[in-house]
Amino acid sequence: MVDVTLLGVGGTYPLPKRFLTSLYCNYNGNGVLIDAGEGTQIAMKANDVSPTSISTILITHFHGDHTLGLPGVLLSMHNGGRTKPVTIIGPKGIEDVVGGLIRAAGRIDFEINFKEIEYDEQKFELDKDFYVTAFKVKHSSDVECYGFTLNVTRKREFLVDKVKEANIPLQYWKDIQSGKNVGDFKANDYLGPNRSGIKVCYSTDTRPCELLLKNARNSNLLILEAMYLADNFERAEDKAHMLACEAIDIAKRVKAQKLWLTHYSPMVTNDEIRDFAERFKNYEWLEVPTKAVHVKLLYKKD
Amino acid sequence: MVDVTLLGVGGTYPLPKRFLTSLYCNYNGNGVLIDAGEGTQIAMKANDVSPTSISTILITHFHGDHTLGLPGVLLSMHNGGRTKPVTIIGPKGIEDVVGGLIRAAGRIDFEINFKEIEYDEQKFELDKDFYVTAFKVKHSSDVECYGFTLNVTRKREFLVDKVKEANIPLQYWKDIQSGKNVGDFKANDYLGPNRSGIKVCYSTDTRPCELLLKNARNSNLLILEAMYLADNFERAEDKAHMLACEAIDIAKRVKAQKLWLTHYSPMVTNDEIRDFAERFKNYEWLEVPTKAVHVKLLYKKD
Numbered sequence: 001m002v003d004v005t006l007l008g009v010g011g012t013y014p015l016p017k018r019f020l021t022s023l024y025c026n027y028n029g030n031g032v033l034i035d036a037g038e039g040t041q042i043a044m045k046a047n048d049v050s051p052t053s054i055s056t057i058l059i060t061h062f063h064g065d066h067t068l069g070l071p072g073v074l075l076s077m078h079n080g081g082r083t084k085p086v087t088i089i090g091p092k093g094i095e096d097v098v099g100g101l102i103r104a105a106g107r108i109d110f111e112i113n114f115k116e117i118e119y120d121e122q123k124f125e126l127d128k129d130f131y132v133t134a135f136k137v138k139h140s141s142d143v144e145c146y147g148f149t150l151n152v153t154r155k156r157e158f159l160v161d162k163v164k165e166a167n168i169p170l171q172y173w174k175d176i177q178s179g180k181n182v183g184d185f186k187a188n189d190y191l192g193p194n195r196s197g198i199k200v201c202y203s204t205d206t207r208p209c210e211l212l213l214k215n216a217r218n219s220n221l222l223i224l225e226a227m228y229l230a231d232n233f234e235r236a237e238d239k240a241h242m243l244a245c246e247a248i249d250i251a252k253r254v255k256a257q258k259l260w261l262t263h264y265s266p267m268v269t270n271d272e273i274r275d276f277a278e279r280f281k282n283y284e285w286l287e288v289p290t291k292a293v294h295v296k297l298l299y300k301k302d
Numbered sequence: 303m304v305d306v307t308l309l310g311v312g313g314t315y316p317l318p319k320r321f322l323t324s325l326y327c328n329y330n331g332n333g334v335l336i337d338a339g340e341g342t343q344i345a346m347k348a349n350d351v352s353p354t355s356i357s358t359i360l361i362t363h364f365h366g367d368h369t370l371g372l373p374g375v376l377l378s379m380h381n382g383g384r385t386k387p388v389t390i391i392g393p394k395g396i397e398d399v400v401g402g403l404i405r406a407a408g409r410i411d412f413e414i415n416f417k418e419i420e421y422d423e424q425k426f427e428l429d430k431d432f433y434v435t436a437f438k439v440k441h442s443s444d445v446e447c448y449g450f451t452l453n454v455t456r457k458r459e460f461l462v463d464k465v466k467e468a469n470i471p472l473q474y475w476k477d478i479q480s481g482k483n484v485g486d487f488k489a490n491d492y493l494g495p496n497r498s499g500i501k502v503c504y505s506t507d508t509r510p511c512e513l514l515l516k517n518a519r520n521s522n523l524l525i526l527e528a529m530y531l532a533d534n535f536e537r538a539e540d541k542a543h544m545l546a547c548e549a550i551d552i553a554k555r556v557k558a559q560k561l562w563l564t565h566y567s568p569m570v571t572n573d574e575i576r577d578f579a580e581r582f583k584n585y586e587w588l589e590v591p592t593k594a595v596h597v598k599l600l601y602k603k604d
Binding site for chain 1: 314315316317318340341343344347348364365366369370371372373374377378381398399400401402403405406407408
């Protein structure tokens with residue numbers, strides 16, 4: 001099960017009643033935070049997210065609404081008693097940018113490992129059955145920007161009845177389960193078909209683009225920006241942001257099970273958001289939140 | 303008139319319903335901000351403080367709850383259209399610390415001039431009748447910490463009747479008003495007694511100390527930390543913070559006209575703050591706020 005909390009829905013700058021967009025996922029006690037704008041530590045507290053659980057922080061790009069809350073998040077992890085290392089993954093220059101922020105934060109007791117995203121698509125292992133993929137998207141020309149997928153893989157079913165029937169000794173079961181052949185026993189004969197795991201895809205601050213479509217495919221949960229709700233195409237093109245309708249279109253095309261819209265412009269009022277949600281109320285898979293939203297994702301039955 | 307807004311009352315870290323301690327003063331369109339913890343730009347918006355009015359930012363010390371909101375404040379000034387230079391005054395190293403924070407914020411179009419506090423007491427002119435004094439206080443040993451007074455000076459009354467009686471030509475009135483002698487006319491004879499201006503004194507993160515007592519003397523408004531409300535003397539000594547009762551004692555000793563308590567520990571609940579306020583309700587000059595508070599300070603009648 002993956003526990004997912006969208007901590008805020010704002011873009012550009014925080015508002016008195018709208019925190020900036022940031023995503024927290026927890027799989028098996030392994031916490032991942034995507035982006036940390038100013039106020040994210042407050043949103044974490046308001047949503048009962050444990051700062052000490054965070055072992056990985058992913059940064060999409062170096063604009064203030066995605067980075068300036070980082071020292072506060074790191075301080076709250078330190079104050080909460082975190083001592084285990086933390087990995088921060090982001091665009092080239094991540095160590096320098098975060099280093100400058102941390103200097104003003106004061107003492108942090110845990111080790112921070114930085115990993116730069118070097119390729120247009122890149123995989124980072126978080127655990128044996130948990131990994132992240134970074135993919136390059138199209139934001140303004142002054143900044144490199146990435147989307148992320150978080151993926152939980154799932155083992156093939158271990159066909160115990162068949163194993164017993166074949167009288168495979170107990171000591172070999174673990175090898176078979178992990179796909180290794182043991183003597184004449186071919187693992188493939190004792191494992192069910194491939195099973196889909198869980199995939200969360202998160203992408204803000206971009207125009208629709210190929211790598212987004214590719215990486216968002218078959219997400220259990222897709223989180224996309226909806227900077228403008230109205231049909232404000234020229235502005236979206238100019239500012240390199242996405243319209244709500246474009247995000248909805250992407251979700252349909254990639255067959256996402258669920259879509260959360262977020263990262264609204266500060267000019268977009270909550271009434272406009274609610275009106276928009278009303279307009280699409282028959283889209284059961286669509287959520288147009290005005291504040292934090294939370295879901296537990298389970299494996300699909302297959 | 304000085305317009306003063308205490309933007310938050312929290313210490314250590316921001317809470318969902320408690321912004322960090324930060325003070326905004328406006329005299330004659332000249333805005334001064336003291337400290338900017340995470341969320342200060344949100345508190346400014348919630349309290350209708352114009353970001354573009356800020357021409358001076360004072361930083362007491364380099365702990366995150368006093369600095370991490372700085373890039374957000376600067377960004378909101380930039381987004382609001384500020385182009386005039388801004389002065390940031392703080393402890394040694396201010397340019398380096400703020401520089402590291404700004405790098406993550408993105409583009410800021412106005413010039414920033416940094417001024418380091420070099421002495422235990424130091425005056426900085428903000429305008430011809432408006433100045434700030436920094437004074438060193440006693441916080442934890444790892445960090446230099448300062449309190450500030452903001453001062454509006456007031457000219458002596460120009461005794462028009464006496465000037466007319468002496469037949470002083472109109473062209474010399476301005477000189478006389480500004481204290482210059484003109485020929486045989488001694489300015490002193492045509493000006494009333496000295497008049498007190500307006501003094502706001504702000505100091506958090508300190509044990510009671512001599513320079514605080516000296517600089518807080520006769521404040522129209524004194525703003526002091528009350529990290530702990532309970533009689534928790536050992537903890538206050540250990541953490542180099544002040545108890546609420548110590549702040550009240552100082553206000554009495556320096557004859558402050560008004561005292562605002564602030565910078566409460568996150569462990570102190572709003573109920574405890576209200577109980578404390580109730581206990582001292584016959585102290586008319588004392589305010590124990592749970593959230594932002596605002597006042598307009600006028601010259602005393604004298």
